[in-house]
Amino acid sequence: MSTNILTFEEYQKLSNELDKEFPNSPFIINCIENLDELNKVYFNSEYIFIGDSRYENKDTWNSYVKVQNYYNNFITVRDIIQSMIDSEHYKNNITHPQNVLEEFHKINDLQYIAIFEE
Secondary structure, rough: OOOOOOOHHHHHHHHHHHHHHHOOOEEEEEEOHHHHHHEEEEEEEOEEEEEEOOOOOOOOHOOEEEEEEEEEOOOEEHHHHHHHHHHHHHOOOOOOOOOOOEEEEOOOOOEEEEEEEE
């Protein structure tokens, strides 16, 4: 995931494209700079676990999503975002003020934390 700063117009265009790509997303996706990043291989693994940074006790992993790619032996950003959207955890209408998905923080080879901001 890139670290370039987008102009307001670029951000607005990307935001509209992401809304079309993931119309049912219960969170704002702000962890990519262009749609091509959705299909890049992000993890060379058959599955990973994504925890939610909005929960204070991350050690228990009470609220995690298992992301698995059934077609390849790698996982893309698209796979992660779609798994999060499809998860019951995110369908429960979480009303947390931190609702912007900013990045994924690596805990180990199989565990990552989805970092949310306001």
